[in-house]
Amino acid sequence: MKENKIYKAAIYVRLSKEDGDVSGVSKAESNSISNQKELIREFLKNKEDIVVVSERVDDGYSGVDFERPAFQLMLEDIKQGKVDCVVVKDLSRFGRNYIESGRYIEKIFPMLGVRFIAINDNYDSLIGKSQTDEIVIPFKNLINDAYCRDISIKIRSHLDVKRRKGEFIGSFTVYGYKKDERNHNLIIVDEYAAGIVSNIFSWKIAGMSQQGIADRLNDMGVLSPAEYKKSCGSNYRAKFQTKSKASWSAVAVTRILTNENYTGTLIQGKYTTPNYKVKKTVVKNEEDWVRIENAFEAIVNKEQFNMVQELLKRDTRVAPNNKTVYLFSGITVCGDCGRQMSRKVSTVAGKKYVYYMCSANKKDGSCSSHRIKEDELEKAVITYLNAYIEELSEIKKLLGYVEKLPLQESNIKRLDMRIVQLEEEAERYEKLKISVYEDLKENLITKDEYVTLKHEFEMRRRDALDSIAQINLEIERLVQRNGKHHEWIEAFISKKKVEILTRNVVVELIDHIRVYEDKRLEITFRYADKYAEALYLINNIDTNRSDKENRILQEVS
Secondary structure (H helix, E strand, O other), rough: OOOOOOOEEEEEEEOOOOOOOOOOHHHHHHOHHHHHHHHHHHHHHHOOOOOEEEEEOOOOOOOOOOOOHHHHHHHHHHHOOOOOOOEEHHHHOOOOOOOOOHHHHHHHHHHHEEEEEEEEEEEEEOOOOOOOHHHHHHHHHHHHHHHHHHHHHHHHHHHHOOOHHHOOOOOOOOOOOOEOOOOOEEEEEEEHHHHHHHHHHHHHHEEHHHHHHHHHHOOOOOOOHHHHHHHHOOOOOOOOOOOOOOOOOOOHHHHOOOOOHHHHHHOOEEOOOOOOOOOEEEEOHHHEEEOOOOOOOOOOHHHHHHHHHHHHHHHOOOOOOOOOOOOOOOEEEEOOOOOOOEEEEEOOEEEEEEEEEEEEHHHOOOOOOOOHHHHHHHHHHHHHHHHHHHHHHHHHHHHHHHHOOOOHHHHHHHHHHHHHHHHHHHHHHHHHHHHHHHHOOOOOHHHHHHHHHHHHHHHHHHHHHHHHHHOOOOOOOOOOOOHHHHHHHHHHHOOOOOOOOOOHHHHHEEEEEEOOOOOOOOEOOOOOOOHHHHHHHHHHHOOOHHHHHHHHHHHOO
């Protein structure tokens, strides 16, 4: 030991963010910042060879890593020669990473000539290591590390349980929702912001671009999500915000339009960290996300959300100086090559002509033009659409009568009996498979005969099981013959007779329009699967139908 050496000491204290390093009130008090300082000052009061030059405090930082602001400032002081002694309450306050703690205590500090003192662990590097220290100090660091690992596992497990129970565990809700004041794990609708979200979806369906929507919101003076949270008293700050006051942008609008939470589906657990020592977040595979349907009130329905997702995937770019897309943007495709149809404007003798043509024809000539005038296309679509609406009106009437027919109950009973027969058949073939195996063991049949028979019986058993699955689907259709299962029809017949096409009508009712070279159109309306199911129900109701039921259906058809 050098005589008359005066050490310039830095008092270092730390308390973890969640106070997770403590258990129990008494220990929490002893580990508090003020009590750590008081204990160290009391210890140093009679140390004439140590002068305190700084106090560094990391309040709210885990001991897992050493990228703590106050700790890094202390390291800078050491490198500049301002500090050559570090004093902590105990090793756990210094750090809980076994490898890093040992590296600082055994390598970095000795190399820099820094004296290290851990009061409650009776460790002072100036005195020199005893054999006990060589065993005990690393062991204590290991215990501190293991404790942190155990806490991390428990916290992860606890949070995962809460996610799967449908409890919200995030710090901030998405724009449009807020936390319930009585239970912060519950999400409720923020009426004002939810209205803005609903408008954003409606405007997108109406043909507005994301930038057009953003401009409209800014012109209306609507606060952006970040600014709105601040106005509500939140200390939220978006990591992607670059200006002092955030405004609406196309990116912010897209973020809302693609967020499935607005359908009432709570999605959590998208991100994780490799382990408790590595804090860098990584995105988990989508199948590992925790999804809870109907976890809270929806702002937009699933049909509307899915409709917007389809529009975002299609080519719906906005023309220069326009804020909305054209009537058929992203809807018309070439009937032969499947590429999008491009809208073109040509001027002849001072008169403008608007038409659609195959984009592949213009790009590389790999397809013919498929040219059709916009007004011709619009008139044809209106004609087709009105005819389809009339057809759906008749289908609705038929379904109304079909749902009331007493035959449905007998049909279900008949199908149930068929399932019982098929189950017996499947069980019989399973027993036959076992019996032929026994015949093989008793040498009554050859191995080749066994393989052939086993394969035959297995195929028949599978056929029976497949038939059972199909019949169950048929029963499900019969059970669901209720008016509420045909609400999709209202989306069409509520339009009554369409005289003028709007972007809303096109997007809500039409999936896509195929245009062929001879100007022939093939229109695929939305809910095509439900339409096919409705026809199936009507066309297959005539089996064993009574005279009275026949008369009813003839009257309405």
